[in-house]
Amino acid sequence: MAVFLNTFLPDSDASSKLQVVDEGLVKLSAESESSPYKLIQKADIKAILKIRKPFAHKGTYGHALIIAGALKTMGAALLCAKGCLYGGAGLTTVSVPESGLNALNTVLPEAMYLGRSNLIKIKSLKKYNAFAIGPGLGKLFESVCIIEELVVLKVPVVVDADALNILSTREDLLMHLAKDSIFTPHLKEFDNLFGKHKTWWERLQTARIMAKKLGSVIVLKNQYTFIVDQQGDVMINPTGNPAMAQGGMGDVLTGLITAYIAQGYSAKAAAILGCYFHGKAGDELAESHYNITASQLAEQIPKTVKGFLK
Numbered sequence: 598m599a600v601f602l603n604t605f606l607p608d609s610d611a612s613s614k615l616q617v618v619d620e621g622l623v624k625l626s627a628e629s630e631s632s633p634y635k636l637i638q639k640a641d642i643k644a645i646l647k648i649r650k651p652f653a654h655k656g657t658y659g660h661a662l663i664i665a666g667a668l669k670t671m672g673a674a675l676l677c678a679k680g681c682l683y684g685g686a687g688l689t690t691v692s693v694p695e696s697g698l699n700a701l702n703t704v705l706p707e708a709m710y711l712g713r714s715n716l717i718k719i720k721s722l723k724k725y726n727a728f729a730i731g732p733g734l735g736k737l738f739e740s741v742c743i744i745e746e747l748v749v750l751k752v753p754v755v756v757d758a759d760a761l762n763i764l765s766t767r768e769d770l771l772m773h774l775a776k777d778s779i780f781t782p783h784l785k786e787f788d789n790l791f792g793k794h795k796t797w798w799e800r801l802q803t804a805r806i807m808a809k810k811l812g813s814v815i816v817l818k819n820q821y822t823f824i825v826d827q828q829g830d831v832m833i834n835p836t837g838n839p840a841m842a843q844g845g846m847g848d849v850l851t852g853l854i855t856a857y858i859a860q861g862y863s864a865k866a867a868a869i870l871g872c873y874f875h876g877k878a879g880d881e882l883a884e885s886h887y888n889i890t891a892s893q894l895a896e897q898i899p900k901t902v903k904g905f906l907k
């Protein structure tokens with residue numbers, strides 16, 4: 598029986614009620630007409646996920662740099678870094694203000710530190726192969742300068758929270774951020790960035806246009822998160838549940854997606870894996886927990902991936 602798009606939206610309108618959603622990312626036959634809307638299946642994840650290799654070492658799985666946190670929102674940076682560590686990046690470096698150094702060393706001893714002043718000064722960030730910016734970053738002048746630097750470097754970035762809000766006032770930076778970046782807005786951040794929308798159908802049409810225009814992936818977060826690729830196709834994530842509705846959950850997702858980029862996945866594959874395992878970890882915890890914290894969810898991720906492979 599056909600599944601229609603309105604099943605995955607909090608609102609309903611004539612267009613989404615008529616839009617068929619395909620099951621799975623793979624086209625069934627060359628002749629069949631495929632829908633731009635596809636519901637991610639377990640088999641799709643199996644096809645994307647790469648098994649860890651014998652003789653692998655920390656260098657095999659990349660080095661992520663997370664630029665996040667401000668004095669009063671250091672937790673967002675820690676949660677993002679936690680998502681990255683538990684997502685399996687070989688090395689994770691976190692650039693927080695110096696006021697966060699003790700917290701970082703105490704809470705996440707596996708993570709390394711890069712001072713903000715060094716970050717703005719050094720031109721070479723070449724040792725990192727995955728970048729995330731935004732959780733709890735604040736919108737101060739310093740944050741804008743860092744985004745300008747990333748634009749000059751032309752490195753793809755996972756962009757979240759305050760970095761999205763900065764880009765909403767700086768179209769020049771938004772349009773020049775490297776292709777294959779990943780934008781991870783929730784509804785409000787999305788509308789800030791691309792304009793107000795009355796319905797989710799309209800919002801999705803804008804997401805498809807903008808993902809193509811930017812040459813990047815847009816992860817539009819909600820109960821069913823929409824991953825819109827550079828061709829404007831929309832992948833719907835089936836995992837996740839209301840036990841996850843608590844602050845910091847998106848910060849963990851940003852770290853997790855960044856971990857997959859560090860491990861060598863494409864922007865699209867990293868977004869798909871990140872959303873799927875983030876939600877699946879939440880689903881597994883929700884079997885025994887009424888609500889879940891973001892830290893709990895991050896810690897569940899390695900178990901979830903292992904369980905998936907069994």
Ligand SMILES: NC(=O)C1=CN([C@@H]2O[C@H](COP(=O)(O)OP(=O)(O)OC[C@H]3O[C@@H](n4cnc5c(N)ncnc54)[C@H](O)[C@@H]3O)[C@@H](O)[C@H]2O)[C@@H](O)CC1
Pocket residue numbers: 669670671672673674731732733734735758759783784785786818819844845846848
């Ligand atoms: N421990 C920490 O330091 C935390 C810091 N955070 C950071 O704090 C900064 C600001 O976060 P705020 O929560 O103030 O602002 P946000 O822009 O994240 O959220 C603003 C409002 O949007 C609404 N909203 C979000 N998703 C929605 C959806 N799907 N549908 C409808 N409404 C929705 C919520 O009601 C929320 O009050 C961000 O940089 C964020 O990363 C948060 O992540 C929470 C945890």
Ligand SMILES: Nc1ncnc2c1ncn2[C@@H]1O[C@H](COP(=O)(O)OP(=O)(O)O)[C@@H](O)[C@H]1O
Pocket residue numbers: 758782783818819820821822836837838839840841842843844845846847848849850875876
């Ligand atoms: N009811 C829900 N069902 C599934 N996923 C949810 C639900 N509520 C929240 N989430 C997930 O939690 C994350 C929330 O992200 P975000 O709003 O950016 O949070 P924060 O800024 O507090 O980190 C998203 O990945 C979203 O899909």
